[in-house]
Amino acid sequence: MHRTRIKICGITRAQDAHAAVASGADALGFVFYPKSPRYVSPAQFAPLAASLPPYVSAVALFVNAGVDEVRAVVEAGPVALLQFHGDETVDACARIADAVKRPFVHAYRVKPDTTPRELLECELAYRAASPWFSGLLLDTYVDAYGGAGKVFDWSLIPKELAPRVVLSGGLSVQNATSAVVRVRPWAVDISSGVEAARGIKDARRIADFIAAVRAADATIESEQTHERSTRSSPGSEPGSTR
Numbered sequence: 001m002h003r004t005r006i007k008i009c010g011i012t013r014a015q016d017a018h019a020a021v022a023s024g025a026d027a028l029g030f031v032f033y034p035k036s037p038r039y040v041s042p043a044q045f046a047p048l049a050a051s052l053p054p055y056v057s058a059v060a061l062f063v064n065a066g067v068d069e070v071r072a073v074v075e076a077g078p079v080a081l082l083q084f085h086g087d088e089t090v091d092a093c094a095r096i097a098d099a100v101k102r103p104f105v106h107a108y109r110v111k112p113d114t115t116p117r118e119l120l121e122c123e124l125a126y127r128a129a130s131p132w133f134s135g136l137l138l139d140t141y142v143d144a145y146g147g148a149g150k151v152f153d154w155s156l157i158p159k160e161l162a163p164r165v166v167l168s169g170g171l172s173v174q175n176a177t178s179a180v181v182r183v184r185p186w187a188v189d190i191s192s193g194v195e196a197a198r199g200i201k202d203a204r205r206i207a208d209f210i211a212a213v214r215a216a217d218a219t220i221e222s223e224q225t226h227e228r229s230t231r232s233s234p235g236s237e238p239g240s241t242r
């Protein structure tokens with residue numbers, strides 16, 4: 001059964017966390033970048049993360065943070081995954097993840113001149129550098145680092161890489177089905193597309209986004225079922241004459 005994982009990022013309120021969980025989100029993102037309008041402190045994060053039910057992950061997002069800042073968050077609540085979304089080097093990500101013993105995703109911010117090869121080489125470099133590397137999150141390059149609601153060119157994503165990446169950047173209810181059917185990523189990540197205001201999520205938009213992703217999953221599953229039945233039908237073997 002094809003199932004695209006879904007992260008709702010930039011959670012700041014308990015009611016938004018509950019809405020995301022109720023709609024079926026797999027992960028909630030918490031932004032520890034003080035310049036973001038979605039910033040939460042470790043103290044604000046603790047009760048939000050503690051309220052999450054089993055099998056819904058808390059993702060802690062950082063921009064150029066040091067190990068002490070990351071450790072303070074990890075010690076404040078049940079952080080399942082780190083997300084490095086700044087200019088962190090491969091070695092810095094590996095060192096911090098190893099220090100706090102948490103897996104991490106690296107956010108690769110895609111520019112107009114980014115090439116498919118650069119994405120493949122980036123993933124290889126991170127996978128070689130650390131056993132804590134979980135995958136690439138592909139976002140659109142903006143000056144403010146992230147959460148800007150801008151889409152990048154999805155055709156840049158190599159087909160062999162797509163099943164291992166988190167697709168983000170300007171996703172919305174309107175483009176969710178197209179994004180999942182075209183790219184077929186491991187997961188999708190959304191922030192501004194489900195907001196009523198910066199840092200304030202809209203429960204209806206969250207529900208509609210997740211429904212659109214699930215509709216895309218159903219389309220993919222239907223295609224895969226048809227392909228399997230076509231391959232297994234009599235006379236479909238290579239060289240058969242029936």
Ligand SMILES: O=C(O)c1ccccc1NCC(=O)[C@H](O)[C@H](O)COP(=O)(O)O
Pocket residue numbers: 009010029031033036037038061063085139144145146147148149150168169170171189190191192193
């Ligand atoms: O969300 C933020 O405010 C933010 C600030 C600084 C760095 C990263 C940030 N968000 C990272 C995310 O994972 C967002 O979900 C991603 O950038 C997509 O955001 P959007 O285009 O608004 O869906």
